[in-house]
Amino acid sequence: MLFNSHIFIFIFLPLVWLGYNYFKSAGRQESGIIFLVFSSLVFYGYWNAYYLLLIGCSIVANYGMGLLIERPSRYKRAWLVLGVAGNLLLLAYYKYLGFFVLNYNYFAETPVALESIILPLAISFFTFQQITYLVDSAKGLTSEHSFWHYCLYVTFFPQLIAGPIVHHKEMLPQFTRPQPRAIQYSDLAIGISIFAMGLFKKVMVADNLAPYAGDVFSHAEAGLPLSAYDAWVGALAYTFQLYFDFSGYADMAIGIARMFSIRLPLNFNSPYKANSIIDFWRRWHMTLSRFLRDYLYIPLGGSRKGKFRRLINLFVTMLLGGLWHGAGWTFVAWGCLHGVYLVINHGWRSFISTNDMAGKGSSENRVQQWLLAALSRVLTILAIVIAWVFFRAVDISSAVDIVTAMLGFTDDTSEIFKVSKSLPAIVLLFLWVWLFPNVQEVMKKYRPAYDFESKKFESSVVMVLWRPTLKWFFVVMPMLVVAVLNLTQLSEFIYFQF
Structure with a gap:
């Protein structure tokens, strides 16, 4: 159901x-x-x-x-x-x-x-x-x-x-x-609000992005050529579809449980705001990351047996994490990519930790740190997008075709999507996930989840806080009504297949 x-x-x-x-x-x-x-x-x-x-x-x-x-x-x-x-x-x-x-x-x-x-x-x-x-x-x-x-x-x-x-x-x-x-009406109000926001993201955003991703991946599966722009539109459409689909489910699950006065653990914390792959895996499917760490990575030896063994353990953990998602070579490739990303990320951290940090508090250094953080976020999201192509593709061949088209190794100039229509939508989606708070941040005054800590949620440029007021009623209820009215076709959550 x-x-x-x-x-x-x-x-x-x-x-x-x-x-x-x-x-x-x-x-x-x-x-x-x-x-x-x-x-x-x-x-x-x-x-x-x-x-x-x-x-x-x-x-x-x-x-x-x-x-x-x-x-x-x-x-x-x-x-x-x-x-x-x-x-x-x-x-x-x-x-x-x-x-x-x-x-x-x-x-x-x-x-x-x-x-x-x-x-x-x-x-x-x-x-x-x-x-x-x-x-x-x-x-x-x-x-x-x-x-x-x-x-x-x-x-x-x-x-x-x-x-x-x-x-x-x-x-x-x-x-x-x-x-x-007595019925806990405060929990009911909080739960319905979280559920409504999650349902809105699933129905109005994720489901509307699905056709764009589907067209591109279907073209690649059929062996048809893709332009670089179309390949990027398809990859980014799936990147955001998966984001809003999974975050929508996570919010709805937390909201439903809260209606029964139960707090579920966090499972999603704005992963596209991550400034590194290490940070991404602390934000994406957080309870799966916790399981892989506690029941696979640490039993393998974790970081207790030297730096090289630690990197091997990281790679093996991500490889098996990929296989957990599905029995297919595309999931193996996705897991391997993230394993390589983590190895590079840890190696880079070890390298920069040895550098001299003089001048840390200067204004010039703060500007450099801000620029480095911005560059890190962009590089991280690019690595994530490329990996998602393998996660979504039906086979390695079509995934490689899309990635090579994204990198410009294609002679095809025809376009499935119009730049004037799709580019503004992509920009708006990036602004949404990078600047605005997630549902947990919006609800943070009411400790929405089991392991919620406010200090984990301080990465948004814009901040609004939910309160049990009439004003928020007229924000949440239209979201719920609009989402329900658009339930014209049942659409499974992506993570149901895993």
């Missing part, structure tokens, strides 16, 4: 909110939790009820494995390895088996046949989330053992499909803390 659908906005969400608050107002908190579990399963099974069996078995198996891991036993580590391996094998079967067989047939010239395997919705997210639970159980960080609470931790519908990837310790205390019976 899509957040940007009439059935969700007008039927599912109001009914679930009313039902949950009915149990809460009656002092039946545990019944409210069970009600949310079954509502979340309805939300998940709306697409394909068959996969309710899959997520149900996964939940039961991981819950039982967590109990075994927490018991004092010399087999604790063995249970952990078995649990993590089981989750990864499930993910490998549904997500990577077809990719492996396809490549095996190509290189070995064999005709191995494999029936089409449909990727279950959200399998990457609920698998990784349950791996965090098992690892945290082995570390003694989980003290909650209620089966229904664990089910809600995995299935809570605002974050079930595309994240954020949450920790047990972040969510369970919120579900189980004593809550007032």
Whole structure:
């Protein structure tokens, strides 16, 4: 069930909110939790009820494995390895088996046949989330053992499909803390406002950019030539489509959870304002970056085994992060590119840290620092755009064709898009993402997310703050109405496919 659908906005969400608050107002908190579990399963099974069996078995198996891991036993580590391996094998079967067989047939010239395997919705997210639970159980960080609470931790519908990837310790205390019976209208107002802003970005910006990106990538897939301008329009259209699509989802998820007085972790913090690739990965899909750092990069050795090994660990982490997004060589290339970017970025930081920083406080030096920051931001966004081409393309060949056209290695002068129409839109989008605050900054007086810290949100030139006033009602409600009126065609969120 899509957040940007009439059935969700007008039927599912109001009914679930009313039902949950009915149990809460009656002092039946545990019944409210069970009600949310079954509502979340309805939300998940709306697409394909068959996969309710899959997520149900996964939940039961991981819950039982967590109990075994927490018991004092010399087999604790063995249970952990078995649990993590089981989750990864499930993910490998549904997500990577077809990719492996396809490549095996190509290189070995064999005709191995494999029936089409449909990727279950959200399998990457609920698998990784349950791996965090098992690892945290082995570390003694989980003290909650209620089966229904664990089910809600995995299935809570605002974050079930595309994240954020949450920790047990972040969510369970919120579900189980004593809550007032009265409806929290302040949380409802905050949640609706955040949801409306996210829905507006998804429907009015991301979905309207999709045709521009689709035309260019379809041309490349068909082997048709592209002009440099068209290639840049397509790449930038997808760059901004993905930005507003994913940030829209992240805002909507946080907003829906806040309606239930739950704060989800941040997952998106204006990543195109990053001045380096390192900074980008602290802002983009923040909970996935946290997972890759804590459960892959650090176990590989992190930075504990020397500078060279650190760079290797970074590259391997990003390579596997690319594969997490999809079973395809384009995702491998995307992960490799970001791995190379991070290696270069860390190398550059090491180089400049050895330079003399004399004159740091002078006005001349401040101007140089500002210019360097501006140049760094431009170089960073250019590197990101090139990498997104591989992320979006259906194959390496079409991605290379688009990139070579972007770099000017093309004789084609025909244009799909008019400069007079598309260039102003591109400029406006850059101004939006570089100068204006994100939703978390707008809502910062009300601590919109679980791990919100105001000091992380000080990068906007323009700043406006939301307040529960009539003025903001007449800002938010038109955004919601306009977005709902434009829900003429269902459009999935891009991250649903991962």
